[in-house]
Amino acid sequence: MGQRIVIDPVTRIEGHAKISLILDDQGEVSDARFHVVEFRGFEKFCEGRSFREMPGITSRVCGICPVSHMLTSAKAGDELLAVEIPEGATRLRRLVHYGQILQSHALSFFHLSSPDFLLGHDSDPAKRNIMGLVAANPEVARRGIRLRQFGQELIETLSGKKIHSTWVVPGGVDEPLSAEGRDRIAKGLPEAKESIEKTLTFWKREMDRHQDEARVFGNFPSLFMGLVTPDGGLEHYDGKIRFVDATGQVVADQLPTQKYRDYIGEAVEPWTYLKFPYYKPLGYPGGMYRVGPLARLNVASHCGTPLADRELAEFRQLGRGAVLSAFHYHYARLIEILFCVERIEELLAHPEICTPHVMAFARRNRFEGVGCCEAPRGTLFHHYQVKQGGLIDRANLIIATGQNNLAMNQTVLQIARHYVKGQKLQEGMLNRVEAGIRAYDPCLSCSTHAYGEMPLVVELSAADGRVLDSVTRG
Amino acid sequence: MTELDCPDAVLVIAWGNPLREDDGVAWHVLEGLRRLRPRPGLPTLHLRHAHQLTPEMAECVSHATGVVFIDARRDGVAGALRCEAVLPAAGTNPLAHSLSPQALLLYAEALYGRAPLAVLVSVVGERFGMGEGLSPAVRRSLPWAIRAVVRQARAWARAAAAAPAGEEPAPHVP
Numbered sequence: 001m002g003q004r005i006v007i008d009p010v011t012r013i014e015g016h017a018k019i020s021l022i023l024d025d026q027g028e029v030s031d032a033r034f035h036v037v038e039f040r041g042f043e044k045f046c047e048g049r050s051f052r053e054m055p056g057i058t059s060r061v062c063g064i065c066p067v068s069h070m071l072t073s074a075k076a077g078d079e080l081l082a083v084e085i086p087e088g089a090t091r092l093r094r095l096v097h098y099g100q101i102l103q104s105h106a107l108s109f110f111h112l113s114s115p116d117f118l119l120g121h122d123s124d125p126a127k128r129n130i131m132g133l134v135a136a137n138p139e140v141a142r143r144g145i146r147l148r149q150f151g152q153e154l155i156e157t158l159s160g161k162k163i164h165s166t167w168v169v170p171g172g173v174d175e176p177l178s179a180e181g182r183d184r185i186a187k188g189l190p191e192a193k194e195s196i197e198k199t200l201t202f203w204k205r206e207m208d209r210h211q212d213e214a215r216v217f218g219n220f221p222s223l224f225m226g227l228v229t230p231d232g233g234l235e236h237y238d239g240k241i242r243f244v245d246a247t248g249q250v251v252a253d254q255l256p257t258q259k260y261r262d263y264i265g266e267a268v269e270p271w272t273y274l275k276f277p278y279y280k281p282l283g284y285p286g287g288m289y290r291v292g293p294l295a296r297l298n299v300a301s302h303c304g305t306p307l308a309d310r311e312l313a314e315f316r317q318l319g320r321g322a323v324l325s326a327f328h329y330h331y332a333r334l335i336e337i338l339f340c341v342e343r344i345e346e347l348l349a350h351p352e353i354c355t356p357h358v359m360a361f362a363r364r365n366r367f368e369g370v371g372c373c374e375a376p377r378g379t380l381f382h383h384y385q386v387k388q389g390g391l392i393d394r395a396n397l398i399i400a401t402g403q404n405n406l407a408m409n410q411t412v413l414q415i416a417r418h419y420v421k422g423q424k425l426q427e428g429m430l431n432r433v434e435a436g437i438r439a440y441d442p443c444l445s446c447s448t449h450a451y452g453e454m455p456l457v458v459e460l461s462a463a464d465g466r467v468l469d470s471v472t473r474g
Numbered sequence: 475m476t477e478l479d480c481p482d483a484v485l486v487i488a489w490g491n492p493l494r495e496d497d498g499v500a501w502h503v504l505e506g507l508r509r510l511r512p513r514p515g516l517p518t519l520h521l522r523h524a525h526q527l528t529p530e531m532a533e534c535v536s537h538a539t540g541v542v543f544i545d546a547r548r549d550g551v552a553g554a555l556r557c558e559a560v561l562p563a564a565g566t567n568p569l570a571h572s573l574s575p576q577a578l579l580l581y582a583e584a585l586y587g588r589a590p591l592a593v594l595v596s597v598v599g600e601r602f603g604m605g606e607g608l609s610p611a612v613r614r615s616l617p618w619a620i621r622a623v624v625r626q627a628r629a630w631a632r633a634a635a636a637a638p639a640g641e642e643p644a645p646h647v648p
Contacts, residue, residue, distance in 0.1 A: 131580075145529045148529075
C-alpha cells in the first residue's frame with residue numbers, strides 16, 4: 001500500500017511550493033514531486049500592452065531579480081525596433097546586471113542557505129534563519145547584508161530604484177550615469193571584493209563538513225546550458241547558447257538565442273504550474289538540463305577576470321569534466337559574485353562610462369523579437385510577437401527556474417531516498433529535502449520567503465487516508 | 475540608504491504601498507514632512523520611503539540619532555493615531571524580506587553596535603484594496619501624524635542638548 005509525505009510549504013525560497021514524497025509498500029521513497037502552487041499569468045495578461053511597457057510590467061514578475069526581466073524584455077524590444085543600441089547603453093546595462101546578480105546571489109547564500117550550513121540542518125528551526133546567523137556569526141551575517149546592500153545601491157544609483165525601476169527601455173537606458181554616481185559605486189568596491197574573497201576562503205573550508213550533502217544533493221549526470229562569449233567565456237548579458245554534457249563535452253555551441261524554439265521544448269504536467277523545458281534533440285524527459293551558476297561555470301571555458309578564473313580552476317577539481325552536484329551551486333554563486341565585482345570595477349574605470357549617448361530612437365520595425373539574458377538563477381527568455389501599433393499579440397517567457405524543474409524533481413527524489421526512512425518523520429530529514437531545492441535558489445516569481453518559523457505541517461498518510469505520522473513546525 | 479545619508483539626523487522611515495490605498499498612509503505623511511519649512515528646534519530629518527523594512531537598512535539606522543517609523547495599522551477606529559516606543563527584539567515576523575521595526579533595530583544593534591531611540595507612528599486604515607488615495611478618515615489624520623513626527627524629533631533634540639557630552643540622551647516615552 002503506497003504512502004505519501006507532503007511538505008507544504010517549502011521554506012526559505014522565493015515563492016510558494018510544496019513537495020510530495022511517495023513511498024512504496026516497503027516504506028522506501030519511490031517518487032517525488034516538486035509542485036509549484038502559484039500561478040502568475042503574465043504571458044496572458046500582457047497581451048494587448050505596448051511592447052515599450054513590457055520592461056516595466058515584466059520586472060514585476062519578481063522582487064529579487066526584476067532587473068533581469070527588465071533587461072531581457074528591453075532586449076526583445078531592441079529587436080522589435082531593429083536597433084543596435086549605443087555602446088554606452090550596453091555598458092550601463094551590463095553594469096546594472098552585475099549589480100543584480102551580485103545582490104541576488106548574496107541573498108541566496110547568506111540569507112536563505114547559510115543558516116543550514118552554519119547552524120546545522122538538525123538545529124532548532126526557530127533559530128535556523130538569518131537572525132540565528134546574526135547571533136551565531138555576526139561577521140558572516142554583516143558581510144552578507146553589506147554585499148547585498150552594495151548590489152542594491154548600485155542598482156538604485158543607476159536606475160533610480162532598488163526594485164521595479166523603469167530605467168532600461170527598448171533602445172537603451174533612460175538616463176546616463178553621473179560622475180558622482182560612478183564614484184559612489186566605486187567607493188564600495190574594495191569592501192565588496194574583500195568580503196567575497198573572505199567568504200570564498202570560509203566556504204572552501206566549510207564545504208568539508210558537508211561531504212554527505214555534496215554526494216546526494218542533486219549529484220547526477222545532466223546537460224548544462226548557458227550563454228557564452230564568442231570565445232566560450234562566461235557571459236551574462238549577451239552571447240549565444242552552449243550545451244555541455246556531464247563529462248564537460250560540448251554538445252551544441254553558439255546557438256542563436258532567437259532560435260531557442262529549435263532546441264528547447266516545453267512540457268507540462270497536471271500537478272504543477274511550472275513548465276518543464278527540455279533539450280529537444282533528446283526529447284522529454286531525457287533532455288533534462290540545468291541552468292544557473294553551476295551550469296554557467298560548467299559551460300564556460302573561462303571567466304575572463306583574473307580572480308574569478310583562479311577560483312574557477314579550483315572549482316573544476318570538484319568534478320570530472322562538469323561539476324555535477326547541485327550542492328555546488330552555492331560555491332558557484334560565490335565565484336560569480338567575485339566575477340561581478342571584477343567586471344563592475346572594469347566598467348567603472350571605462351573612460352566612456354558616463355557618456356550621455358545611451359539611447360537609440362526608432363519605431364517598431366519588426367513583428368517578432370526575442371530577448372535573452374542570464375538571470376541570477378539561469379537563462380531567461382522573453383519572446384514577443386506584436387501587432388500593428390506594437391501591441392503584444394503573444395508573449396512567451398521561459399523563466400530560469402523553470403528550466404531547472406526536471407532537475408529539481410530528480411534532486412528531491414535523490415535526497416529523499418537517502419534521508420527519509422520508514423514511517424517516522426524527522427525535522428532534519430525534511431529540511432534536507434528543502435535544502436536541496438534551495439541549492440537551485442528557485443525563484444517562483446514572488447519575493448516572499450519564510451524562515452523555519454513558518455507554520456509547516458507534514459503528514460505521512462496511508463493510501464486509505466489514515467495519518468501514520470505528522471510533524472508540525474511553528 | 476548609505477552611511478553617508480544619515481549621520482547625526484533623525485531618520486524617518488515610512489513604509490507601505492501607496493498603490494494599496496490606506497497602506498500608503500506613511501508615504502503621504504512623508505510627503506507632508508517634505509513640504510515642511512525649516513523651523514526652530516527641529517533637527518534635520520532624513521526621509522526615506524520603502525515598501526518593506528530590510529536588513530540593508532540596519533547600518534543607516536545605527537547611525538541615526540533617532541528613528542521614527544511610520545506605518546498603517548488595521549486594528550482600531552479608522553484614522554486613529556498611535557505613537558509608541560520601539561525596542562530591539564526578534565519579533566514574530568517570519569518573512570526574511572520584511573522585517574519589523576523591532577527586528578531592524580536588533581540588526582542595527584547586533585551588526586553595528588548601536589540601536590538608536592525609536593518610535594512607531596501608526597495610523598489605523600480602513601481600505602487596503604488596489605488603488606491610490608486614502609480613505610477620508612485616514613486623510614484627516616495626516617496633519618496629526620506629521621505633528622507627531624515633528625514633536626518626537628524636537629523632543630529628541632531637546633534631550634540630546636540636555637544630555638552630558640558623549641552620552642546618549644535619556645529615552646523619551648511618547
